[in-house]
Amino acid sequence: MKRSNVYFTVGPSQVFPSYKKHLLNAVEANIPSLSHRSDAFHTIFNDTVSSLREILTIPKDYHVFFLSSATEAMERIVQNCVSKKSYHYIDGAFSRLFQITAQAYGKQAAFMEVRPGLGFTNDYIRVPRGTELACVTQNETSTGVSLPPSFLGELKRRYPKTLVAVDVVSSVPGVKTNITDADCVFFSVQKGFGLPAGLAVLIVSPRAMEKAQYLEKKHEIVGGFHRFSNLSAYAQKGEVPETPNVLSIYLLGKIAEDMKRTGMQIIREQTKEKAQLLYSYFDTNKNYTLFVKDGMFRSNTTLVVEVAGGSEKLVKYLAGKGFIVGRGYKEHKNTHIRIANFPSHTLEDVKSLKTELDKASQYFY
Numbered sequence: 476m477k478r479s480n481v482y483f484t485v486g487p488s489q490v491f492p493s494y495k496k497h498l499l500n501a502v503e504a505n506i507p508s509l510s511h512r513s514d515a516f517h518t519i520f521n522d523t524v525s526s527l528r529e530i531l532t533i534p535k536d537y538h539v540f541f542l543s544s545a546t547e548a549m550e551r552i553v554q555n556c557v558s559k560k561s562y563h564y565i566d567g568a569f570s571r572l573f574q575i576t577a578q579a580y581g582k583q584a585a586f587m588e589v590r591p592g593l594g595f596t597n598d599y600i601r602v603p604r605g606t607e608l609a610c611v612t613q614n615e616t617s618t619g620v621s622l623p624p625s626f627l628g629e630l631k632r633r634y635p636k637t638l639v640a641v642d643v644v645s646s647v648p649g650v651k652t653n654i655t656d657a658d659c660v661f662f663s664v665q666k667g668f669g670l671p672a673g674l675a676v677l678i679v680s681p682r683a684m685e686k687a688q689y690l691e692k693k694h695e696i697v698g699g700f701h702r703f704s705n706l707s708a709y710a711q712k713g714e715v716p717e718t719p720n721v722l723s724i725y726l727l728g729k730i731a732e733d734m735k736r737t738g739m740q741i742i743r744e745q746t747k748e749k750a751q752l753l754y755s756y757f758d759t760n761k762n763y764t765l766f767v768k769d770g771m772f773r774s775n776t777t778l779v780v781e782v783a784g785g786s787e788k789l790v791k792y793l794a795g796k797g798f799i800v801g802r803g804y805k806e807h808k809n810t811h812i813r814i815a816n817f818p819s820h821t822l823e824d825v826k827s828l829k830t831e832l833d834k835a836s837q838y839f840y
């Protein structure tokens with residue numbers, strides 16, 4: 476039988492190596508038939524939350540909620556943390572989506588924007604007066620730009636009164652986020668956790684929760700079933716307001732446990748090592764040009780490469796070898812490739828991908 480493909484796509488991406496084992500165990504144990512109000516589910520909920528707290532270093536007084544997607548998390552955050560003014564650091568399509576979402580809820584969503592391929596240094600840290608929530612994207616999956624590690628801490632230090640929301644969808648868990656530098660941190664599971672789509676996690680600080688309760692008391696619209704106060708009331712019982720994706724919450728817990736066993740420091744070092752391997756190759760090959768010029772902004776989890784003569788042939792060639800890479804985002808569809816480097820991608824797979832990229836380079840150009 477043909478070896479199955481390895482998905483280097485940026486989301487959904489390659490499932491985590493132990494996914495199959497845990498899925499089969501879940502089916503065997505009949506997890507999908509469990510009631511979401513049963514004690515058995517409470518245990519699953521609490522185990523998953525506690526493993527996430529460990530691997531992501533989430534403080535005890537921060538809340539952990541389950542939502543359906545990262546896009547939903549943006550909506551819930553805007554509704555629960557902003558009465559009038561949000562502020563957005565835009566360096567690509569996903570940070571733009573956050574700003575558009577805030578606008579759609581009638582907020583004054585001011586922003587600072589840089590050209591695609593550029594990012595924000597600490598020199599850009601500036602938040603207009605009256606801003607209730609500053610929104611940043613740790614890793615812009617559309618362009619391969621990541622925030623410098625000190626950005627969040629510096630933002631918090633200079634604007635201690637402003638709430639900070641950070642999208643970590645394509646950086647977690649391979650890149651560390653200091654949870655205490657932010658008030659809302661969110662991700663969906665189909666990227667760095669190597670699970671099927673349909674589940675997201677939202678981490679909420681006590682201050683963000685207070686803000687949500689304050690807005691609710693003032694009768695502002697903070698949402699219905701997924702308003703922060705309701706999510707919190709259910710989470711305290713080990714539940715979610717609606718019927719959640721029980722199977723996915725179970726699998727996320729199992730994969731988080733596996734990651735804990737390996738050790739987050741090791742996973743993060745491997746992430747750097749694999750990224751470095753690809754970056755140093757692309758840096759020396761004239762047919763491949765890194766889209767992000769400034770090394771400081773280069774993402775270790777999403778590599779974006781301009782391909783001489785277009786990306787279509789290359790994408791097809793790699794697919795023929797069993798490596799599925801992402802096309803460029805929107806207008807870059809036919810010129811870029813995007814390569815995900817998540818914990819699911821083994822060093823061996825990355826090395827094989829590099830070998831094929833090199834063969835393609837000699838063969839096509």
Ligand SMILES: *Cc1c(COP(=O)(O)O)cnc(C)c1O
Binds near residue numbers: 569645
């Ligand atoms: C994929 C992605 C999203 C959207 O995630 P969904 O789960 O599809 O809502 C948001 N932000 C970033 C940075 C992403 O990469």
